[in-house]
Amino acid sequence: MEVPEKLKGARVSRCVCGVCPFRCSIEAYVKDGKLIYTRGNPENPNTMGKRCVKGFASIWFAYDNDRLKYPLMRVGERGEGKFKRISWDEAFTIIAEKLKEIKEKYGPEAVVSLDHVQGCTWHYKCFLYYIYGTPNIYDHTAACDGTFTTACKVIFGSFWGIEDYVNSKYILIWGKEPFEAPRIVGFLQGLMEAKDKGAKLVVVNPRLSKTAEKADEWIPIRPGTDGAMALAMAKTIIDEGLYDEDFVENYCYGFDEFRKHLDEKGYTPEWAEGITGVPASTIRRIAREFATTKPAVSSAYHGFACYTNAFDAMRAVLLLNVLTGNVDKPGGFLLTGTPEGLEPQLKPPFRVPEDKIAKISKPSLREALGFHLAPDFPTALLPKVILEGNPYPVKAIILSQVNPIMSDANTKLWIEAFKALEFAVAIDIYLSETAMYCDIVLPDACYFERYDIIQGFNHAPMILYSEPALPPPGEAKPIYEIVKGIAEKMGYGEYFNWKSEEDWMRNMIEGLPFTLEDLKKKGFWIGQPEYKKYEKGLKTPTGKIEVYSVLMEVSGFNPLPEYKPPSVIPDEKYPFRLISARMPFQSNVVTQNIPMLADIESENWAEINSRDAEKYGIKNGDYIVIESPIDSITVKAKVTGGIVPGVIAVVHGFGFGHWGMGKVAKGRGAHINRLIDTYVDPVSGTVAYNECKVRVRKA
Amino acid sequence: MSSIRKGFFVDLDRCIKCHACEIACRIWNGINVPSYRTIIEIENGAYPFVERTNVSIACMHCEEAYCMAACPAKAIYKREDGVVLVDSEKCVGCRLCSWVCPFGAPKYGPDLKMQKCTFCNDRPDWMPRACEEACPTGAIVTGTIDYLEKVIKERKAKRIISQIRGRRALLYILP
Numbered sequence: 001m002e003v004p005e006k007l008k009g010a011r012v013s014r015c016v017c018g019v020c021p022f023r024c025s026i027e028a029y030v031k032d033g034k035l036i037y038t039r040g041n042p043e044n045p046n047t048m049g050k051r052c053v054k055g056f057a058s059i060w061f062a063y064d065n066d067r068l069k070y071p072l073m074r075v076g077e078r079g080e081g082k083f084k085r086i087s088w089d090e091a092f093t094i095i096a097e098k099l100k101e102i103k104e105k106y107g108p109e110a111v112v113s114l115d116h117v118q119g120c121t122w123h124y125k126c127f128l129y130y131i132y133g134t135p136n137i138y139d140h141t142a143a144c145d146g147t148f149t150t151a152c153k154v155i156f157g158s159f160w161g162i163e164d165y166v167n168s169k170y171i172l173i174w175g176k177e178p179f180e181a182p183r184i185v186g187f188l189q190g191l192m193e194a195k196d197k198g199a200k201l202v203v204v205n206p207r208l209s210k211t212a213e214k215a216d217e218w219i220p221i222r223p224g225t226d227g228a229m230a231l232a233m234a235k236t237i238i239d240e241g242l243y244d245e246d247f248v249e250n251y252c253y254g255f256d257e258f259r260k261h262l263d264e265k266g267y268t269p270e271w272a273e274g275i276t277g278v279p280a281s282t283i284r285r286i287a288r289e290f291a292t293t294k295p296a297v298s299s300a301y302h303g304f305a306c307y308t309n310a311f312d313a314m315r316a317v318l319l320l321n322v323l324t325g326n327v328d329k330p331g332g333f334l335l336t337g338t339p340e341g342l343e344p345q346l347k348p349p350f351r352v353p354e355d356k357i358a359k360i361s362k363p364s365l366r367e368a369l370g371f372h373l374a375p376d377f378p379t380a381l382l383p384k385v386i387l388e389g390n391p392y393p394v395k396a397i398i399l400s401q402v403n404p405i406m407s408d409a410n411t412k413l414w415i416e417a418f419k420a421l422e423f424a425v426a427i428d429i430y431l432s433e434t435a436m437y438c439d440i441v442l443p444d445a446c447y448f449e450r451y452d453i454i455q456g457f458n459h460a461p462m463i464l465y466s467e468p469a470l471p472p473p474g475e476a477k478p479i480y481e482i483v484k485g486i487a488e489k490m491g492y493g494e495y496f497n498w499k500s501e502e503d504w505m506r507n508m509i510e511g512l513p514f515t516l517e518d519l520k521k522k523g524f525w526i527g528q529p530e531y532k533k534y535e536k537g538l539k540t541p542t543g544k545i546e547v548y549s550v551l552m553e554v555s556g557f558n559p560l561p562e563y564k565p566p567s568v569i570p571d572e573k574y575p576f577r578l579i580s581a582r583m584p585f586q587s588n589v590v591t592q593n594i595p596m597l598a599d600i601e602s603e604n605w606a607e608i609n610s611r612d613a614e615k616y617g618i619k620n621g622d623y624i625v626i627e628s629p630i631d632s633i634t635v636k637a638k639v640t641g642g643i644v645p646g647v648i649a650v651v652h653g654f655g656f657g658h659w660g661m662g663k664v665a666k667g668r669g670a671h672i673n674r675l676i677d678t679y680v681d682p683v684s685g686t687v688a689y690n691e692c693k694v695r696v697r698k699a
Numbered sequence: 700m701s702s703i704r705k706g707f708f709v710d711l712d713r714c715i716k717c718h719a720c721e722i723a724c725r726i727w728n729g730i731n732v733p734s735y736r737t738i739i740e741i742e743n744g745a746y747p748f749v750e751r752t753n754v755s756i757a758c759m760h761c762e763e764a765y766c767m768a769a770c771p772a773k774a775i776y777k778r779e780d781g782v783v784l785v786d787s788e789k790c791v792g793c794r795l796c797s798w799v800c801p802f803g804a805p806k807y808g809p810d811l812k813m814q815k816c817t818f819c820n821d822r823p824d825w826m827p828r829a830c831e832e833a834c835p836t837g838a839i840v841t842g843t844i845d846y847l848e849k850v851i852k853e854r855k856a857k858r859i860i861s862q863i864r865g866r867r868a869l870l871y872i873l874p
Contacts, residue, residue, distance in 0.1 A: 002823040006727075037726065039832065050835050053719035059726055179715040185835045192713060192836045196854075210715045213751045220747050584717035596725055599734065600718050609746055640742060641749035 007037060013469035014041060014523030016454055017051060018447030019058045020587045021116065021140070022183040023456050024051055025523050028448050028469035035062040035448065035470055041523050045186055046458055052182040053597075054587040060594040061446040062470055066662030067429055068443035069474025078419050078437045081660065088475065088485060091440055096489035098396065098423045098439075099132065106393050108133040109362045114379060115139050115400035120452040120466075122508065123483040123496075124400055126348045131492050133358025136365050136394070141376035142685045143407060147305035149375050150684035151314040152335070154549040155322070157539030159337030162459050163299045166190035167331035170289060170296035171201045174226050174317050175304025179210040181582040184457060200293070202286060204229065204278075205303070207581055207607065207649050208642025219286070220644045223579050223690060224566035225276040226304055227313025231563055232272035232280075233287035234316060235262040237323050242291035244325030251534045252322060254548020254559070261560045275563070277644070291324050295331025306579070306690035311683040312561035315549075319561065322545050328532050334459040338539050342455040344463065344512055344527070349480070349504035350495040362392060371685045372555050378685035380409050380678050383417035396423040400479060401444060403432040406589045407654050409687055411674035412631065427482060430593060433660040443476035450478035451501040453508045453519070460529035463509065465519040480504070557683055567679055567691050574629065574693035576646055580653040580672060581607070589655050593662035603669035604656040605638045607649040608696070613639040616696060623699035626650070628675035628692050633657070634699050635670035648694060704781035705818060706760055708847040710854060713838035716740055716753035723833030724757070727819060733806040735816040736830065755839065757830070758783060758804035758816035766796035766805060774813070781844075782818040 010031040017024040025041035038059055040047030061067065071091040076082025102110050111134045115121045125137050141149065152158050165171055165178075165187060171194060178188050195201055195214070203215040204226060212218040221229060237243050238259050248255040269280035269287075276283075290296050298320040304310060318333065326332030337343050362368075366377035368391040382404075386394045397418075405414045418424060418437035426435035427442045435441045449472040456462035472478065477485075484496040498504050506516055514525045537543040541550040553559040570577050583604070585597050592598070606624060618624055620639040625632055626648065635650060643649055650672045657671025679688035721736040728735065736757045743750050760783045767775040767783065774789035775796065792811040797803070805813045818841070819828040826832070831839045840850050 001825055004822050004826065006821060050833070052835060053717050053722050053833075056719060056722045056726060056833060060730075063730070179717070179836075182717060182835060188835050189837065208749050208751065210717075213753075214712075214715065218747075584715065585722070596722055596730065600721070611746070641744060641746040642742065642751065643746070645746070 007031070010036065013448070013467050014465060014520075015448045015469060016452060016464045016466040017055045017058070018120075019054045019590055020183060021144070023454060023464055024055060024184060025456070025464050026051055026055065027523070030469050033470070035059055040185060043522050044524050045526065046184045046456060046462075048186050048189065050185040050189070052185055053585045054591050057585070057591060057594045057597050060596065061429065062448070064593060064662065066593055066664070067473050067476070068431060068441065069476055070443060071475070072431075072441040074439050079415065081431070081436045083431075083441065088477070091442060092485040092489045095425055095440060095486050099486070100490065102396050102423060103132070106395050107362065108358065109136055109364070110393050110395040111398065112136040112365070112382065112394050112396070113138065113398045113400070114402045114404060116402050120450055120454075120479055121400055122346070122349050123480040123504070126350065127483050127487055127492075128398070130348070130352045130357050131487070131495070133360055135360045135363065136377070138366075138377045138379055140402065140407075142374070142378040142380065142680070143687050144302055146375055146684040146686035147310050147314045147681060148301055150311065150373055151318055153339045153375070154373065154540070154551045155315060155318055155546055156327070156335050157339055158335035159339060159341050160457065161299070161318070162334045162336055162457070163187070163297045164190075164295075164331050164334050164459070165194045165297070168194055168295050168297045169199045169331065170293035171199055172204070172286070172290055172296065172298040172320070173201070173211060174204045174230070174298070174300035176299060176301035177209050177211050177303065177582055179214060180584055182584055200289070206579065206644040206647050208640070209581065210584065212642075219278055219282065222275070222277045222644060223577050223647055224307040224309065226300070227309055227316050227561070228267070228272040228275040228563045229278055229283055230313060230316035230320060231262065231267040231561065232269045232283050233290065233320060234258075234323060235267045236269060236284050236287035237291045237320070238262065240288070242288065243323040247325035248323065248547070251545050253540075253542040253544040253546045253550075258319075258547045258560055261562075265562060267563065290320060294324070294326070295329060296324060296326050297321060297331065297333050299333060303579075303581070305681070305686050306688055308567040308679050308681050308688045308691060309564040310686065310688070311681050312558070312563065315561040319547060322547060327545060328534060330531065334529075334531075335533055335538075336457075336459050342457070343461040344455075346453060346455065346463070346508045347510050349507050351507065352495060365391070365394070366685070368392070373551060373557075373683055374685035376685060378680040378687060379404060380680055380687040383410065383413040384678070386417040386420055395421060397421060397425070399424070399426045399428070399434060399438070401428050403428075403434045403589045405434040405437065406432065406658065406671065406673065409673050409676040409689055410630070410678045411671065413678065427479060429476075430661045432589070433658065436660050442482055443472070443474060444482070445472035445476055445478040449476075450480070451505060453505050456524060458526065458529075461527040463512070463514075463519065463525045465523050467520070552683075567688065568693050570646065570693040574627075574695050576612075576648045576694050576696060577690065578626065578628065578672065578675060578692040578694045579647060579649045579690045581649045581651045583652045586652050586655050589658075592655050592658055592665035592668070595664050598664050598668065603636060604650060604652045605636045607638050607640050607643050607651065609643050609645040609647070610639050610641055611645055613637065616698065618696070618698055624696050625699050626672075626675065626694050626696050628677075628694045630677055631674045633670040633672060633675060648696065703779070704762070704844050705842065706781065706844055706847055707757070708840040708850055709755055710838045710840070711752055711754060713836040714753040714755055715836055715838075716755070717835065719833040719835055720755050720830035720839055723829040724816070727829035728817070732814055733808055735804070735806060735814070737803050755830075756802050756804070759802055760818060765799035765801070769795045769799045771795065782820060784817060784820065785813050785815060787812045787814070
């Protein structure tokens, strides 16, 4: 086939996209030292040759002059942004000495590490855990998937669940945005294909989101009340005998208790109508349609999880699949992974002999603060831990491509906490807001400048391979080289003396049914998907699907899902609830320095219902001031009929309003996390970003 | 008679306004060029009965192109397969084309000369256009008019505008 002139002679590398945590396998074309073209890996079922807009635009990382290129040491006050260039040797020496000092003075657990799960953190995590000995290694779970993964764990004993849109006939989506926050493009295509084949798409969401726009039915609901609707649907399905009797009889634990519980609590559609604002007749109709159309799938994700009552709501939404027997079958809710993580498990990149592994003497902060079921520590609570020294002192933070001052709730408190630290290191590709509060900043490689091996998100077990398409800019190094440098200075060089990256990659896939050469050939390996895993027994305490959760019971929580109102309720003084939404062309705090994306929308906006806007004299495009009990912001208003009255949605509220990062990102739009006080879900530890009441006025 | 004329088909039922087409277009045609695509959102109705339609438009390579007729420098020409192109050597930057184009397709770069969608004329036929290749929902389809008519039939779509001021112009369709 004829190759376009532009691509003739280009070298193709296979990489794993790192713009969001969902790991799309891609192909990167480099010609004359320039990254000129990328596309999704055509052979990979998750991408099928496609990638999302954020992924395409991230080609800019190869051109961006604002990228960090040299190690930096802070010379001004924390946050002032004054740094001087130092050598890698100096940087490694300082970090090694400081880490040793803190370990001696306070113990290794005084060092907390935060990273993003976009990959390539294996050396870093294994070094800190096995060699340095801190149990406090956390990723962004609490800001994202915590509620979902914890619910999958307690109900199904799996790590993750995948909605098999393409084979489904009835798709019920709650606070989850396949079109607005496109993650894995293959799933999005599957959803469109299902619609083509006549599947009904119902979206429960306080906003007319991009997914709701395409739905056969949009059900506007009061934010934070989804649990009530899901429980009322469950009660309807059971009361009307529409549940899969055979399925609940054979594969589920605690169905009778659940039925009794729903009756005792009186979770009727009429009760739910008063809470959710959704008519009882609608709730009944959706319940009947969902239960009688097979296969069907019901699923929720992050938008839904931003409340302190979200865990039980998530359980209720996932239990709808259980009641109707739509679990781990084509067109239903597919289970993947074990409670420990995705399958197959990878091995550490280096081996530490048994007797040399660091002894962990203190419990992790997660355990110490009672989040026994949570997959991760609620990082939103970290500032308080640092400032109060309770349960033990935390004196240093190491960050790998994370920016908690921007991305976590309560900006002011985070800044205070960073000021109180003895030592902070940021490893990043930009001088992020959080990096400005660190003592040493190290330039990292981005996702197409390094090697990596990582699991993919699919129903079938999947391993992805990433190789560098380009060298990192300036003196920037991939994170495995950075960890090696620090480890050598601390006297642990023996674990890092690989001859080439292939050595540690081979270590990671040891014992798996493929070789590194196989991986390189296609860029990934995929196993066989396995359906109906519940027939062989699941990894829950009873081995069954737990409608009544034993894990919850032994952890001191209610084993059955119940409805509780959200923690923050709007009142006379602050009459609106603030929620955050997404725009499809920005990813968290990662992509705001890309000029092409800035051209699309230069700033973010606040959506307000037209009736509310009229009351306050707000017109489309006006600037409005949004005040919460702790802070205020100014943002452009978008007046729309596509939002529940009494709710203000700031779109992409934590990726805009940068004051660091780079020239393009700086000073555009508003940052809403400064309005949000610290609330977390007590079970999963997920940050409750939408627990916020506000008032508005014209600016 | 089968047509070799090429065109775009945009399925409004599928466009989610994610801008992937626009970004892929800019990457393929040069990061510093202006965006050739215009992507808009139209809201109708009042809460809770609200509907939104998203549309992604570039040059529609009209059968009878107004821009061509309007261009005083004769810089705009039509290829045999219907693709409308501009010769930037001849363009004088007068912007008359932007006055007559119903779709806002003509864009102007730093040299003030007109640039627009070239139907990725440097891509061979087997390769999809950059926008079509990127579209995650299959909303953009390109090909010969015959092929597009087939897709339209398959998707049970109907044309909303096939005539603009009496001339056959485009293949936008509404489900």
